[in-house]
Amino acid sequence: MSLLANIAATTTAGLLIAFVLDRWRSNAKHLPPGPTGLPFIGNLLQLPRKNAHVAFRDMGRMYGDVMALRVPGLTCLILNSCEAISDLLGGRSAIYSDRPRSIMGRELAGFEGAVAMLNNTLRYRACRRLLQKGLGPSAAQSYVPFLNRQSALFLEDLQKRPEDFAHVVKRNVAAFSAKVAYGYDGITEDEDLYQLAHKANEHFAQTAVLGEWLVDLIPILRYVPKWFPLADFQRYAARAKPVVLESVNKPFEETKRHMDSGTIGPSFASMLLQAHSGDPEEEYCIKWSSAGILMGSMDTTTSLMSWFFLAMALYPDVQAKAQAEIDKVIGGERLPRIEDKEVLPYVSAVMKEVFRWHPVVPLIPHALSTDDEYRGYFIPAGTAVVANAWAILHDENIYHDPENFIPERFFEGVPDSLDYAFGFGRRACPGQHFAKAHIFVSIAAALATFDVKKARDARGIVIEPRLQTVIHRALGRFISPRILSI
Template identity: 40%
Template sequence: MLDLTLIASVLGGAFIVYLFRQWSSSRHSLPLPPGPKPLPLIGNVHQFPAENEHFVFEEWGKTYGDIMSVNLLGKTVVILNSAKAAIDLLDKRSDIYSERPYLPMGGELVGWDHTLALVSSGDRFRQMRKYIAQALSVRAVKDYRRFQTNEARASCARQLITPENFIDHIRRTVNALILSVIYGYPVSKDNDPLVVLAEQVLDGFSASTLPGAFLVDVFPLLKHVPAWFPGAGFQRKAAHWRQLLLSMVDSTFTMIKKDIAAGTQTPCLTSRLLDTMSDTSEEETIKWAAASAHTGGADTSVSALMTFYLAMTLNPAVQQKAQAEIDAVVGNGRLPEFEDRENLPYTNALLKEVLRWKPVTHLNLPHVSKRDDVYEGYHIPKGSIILANIWVMNNDPSIFKDPRVFRPERFLEADGKTPVAIPNTREWSSHAFGFGRRLCPGQSLADETLFMNIATTLATLNISKALNEKGVPIEPSTDYVPGVISRPKPWVCKIEARSSAAADLLKHALETV
């Protein structure tokens, strides 16, 4: 009887919300942004995609334009299909649009509402962002350059030893950097248990926060349904993902506190924050700020580097052009350094194209409007969920000619050296780092990590299509795993040293790390 009462409450509550939203919208003189026609009570729930939302929203945009809206049980969801609209609202009006919506699945049930990604605006959000921004500022990340350089070289050396495991090597080098910077933790082997745990945690984040994936995000009262109840598989998933998240957060923080007490701690972001805290009440915020920095940087950088390898597999001419530039600047007797970067315009453009061509996140994490707003003649009600379609922004043919072609030259003037000022884009060419007050505070670290790994790989390795037993090239899939953080599905490629001199340089680098 209790279960029937719960179901009736959910449906009754949805009906009340629907009536209130309909009444509230009718009181405003301006229309909502256009969108697919909703049905009574449920709105557009039956049309809202559970995966590949960016493609569906792209198709809708051909009919309804750059700013659209759908109705999910009375809740307005505004979809932004252009960089201009996203920048106008999420950047320029960030005082209105900096809040996160309540996400029962990923936020409350799994526990990501403790992290910077989903925590509500307020003192805790500002303090966590301040902690991370100080440690990962443009100036601060220069202190990590030697470690980034060493790890990039070691990763390329490992590619020559076991090239079939290139994705594992990418994961190891990115996580080694992040764990060292955040916790002072050394990753000394493949499949390090903390790296494996972090990957499982991030898979849970990507799945649990995907818009439209779980009905509980539409019917929040479903969070009270017991895990044994038929159809409550989401509860079992949430419990599993929550256990993984808390295990990672608590184990890393306990580890660093023990090392500090023993006097064996390597200086890092977390140890510095603990050393300077004025009250033990700050400890919980520091713990989750560190976890936010850890999880925020790992999966996105891994995805971007996987995309780089895929792009090189598919575009040998681009690879050769970048290699020629690096050879001219660096030569054959040494490996790239950060000081070379200003003389490598094509390599920098290639990095930008990696982020544009296959963005690591197709939709931004949702924002929510704090109050009523008006944009382009449309009413955006208070409490509306705002989704920015980064995929469409990066593939806008009015900004990027032939957007599905991987062409770094689009970011350079005709002289091949001067960066192009492209309207409605940022320095990194991608909007995947977020918008407004929710902009990722670790973007400088990510940018430098990507540059050094890309430059070192181009200087020392050739990446090409693998051959089957008949000697025929194997065409790699360009499909991506769905999720908030998207990455290429596994593929095979051929990786070999560009020369014996390059192999010797990498071997020496691996021996001295």
């Protein structure tokens, strides 16, 4: 039998085994309700290809706030309510803190040590302890001077190149993250390091998406050679893996060399390496945790700032009110700083509303480590459990008129959107103190410095931005300075 025939037969056998096991388990006990699937492929054709958070919310209105979907080799549980998320990801976090299986990202593309993709193992818990130690509130406070200084550089760069908005914002995020992770002061000038982190971050975004790659649903496909005509995933992984590993190893090794020569400032990596016992496992955790700090916020913070600028263009009254608060409290003598957060409540509400209006991670995946029952339904071990944060943040029973941008809602006692923005239970983001501080300063300083208006075309006609489009390129066309220098 030819090699191609062997591969085809193996794949078919894998599908049949997955189908039989899936039917056996689901018939043994009842899963939560969900759409009826097809033989062999289950709900594969019903999985949304875009705006999945909206589609899952709509499905939930039909099947309930706890809904099951099945595809070959995987059961997926969608949680569309605060109650279900709190009960399972919070109250039962001991067994709901794994991550869904990721053959593509973790095994093939090189992210085997990425903390965000680890199961709730001893290694994950060790990495998390390191991150909590190095990124807690007291550690965040020590980086305030750099954060305030970096915000001024960010605004100066944005004023010079508003048309290159996404690039400017991403470099600002990278500069702050590299300072925290490795002690770098000049990533904005270190083109090689920036490009390396940027490319690795893109590979993470491509390979970590639940259900995006067939090999994650049919793990036996990992053995298909990359020259096989249908093995695009193998060829992509072969290109990605060297970039990923270099992005993790290069800055870490450079930090160690700079520590030996005494030419680097304090950082997450250097602090932990100084106390390092020599255990290779501990060093592995320090290395991957440091890489996670650098790469973890590049796309998310850039997207969040994109939505912020778009909101200011669409809601000029909100922008004017926030600017008036800054002008009254801070004046025009300096930029807002993180120390001003408590005296700028409306600006803080604007930040919360950006997180609510367009959460940058609308679906947050967990996985179940052992069989469980909930509300009388059976949930098998290995089930991917997806918290639909967007559905909660757009629940009209919690946030009135959810499609509109209304910061004032946070003075009316509604739940804080930040409670849903950084994950749940034992998978909550350990770097959220840094992220909140960085985003607040960026938003407040941008409001103090720029007016954001809708763009106009060559004939002077206003261009109405559309929410469902990528907005990075258009943003620079409606950002203009309030002041000419910083």
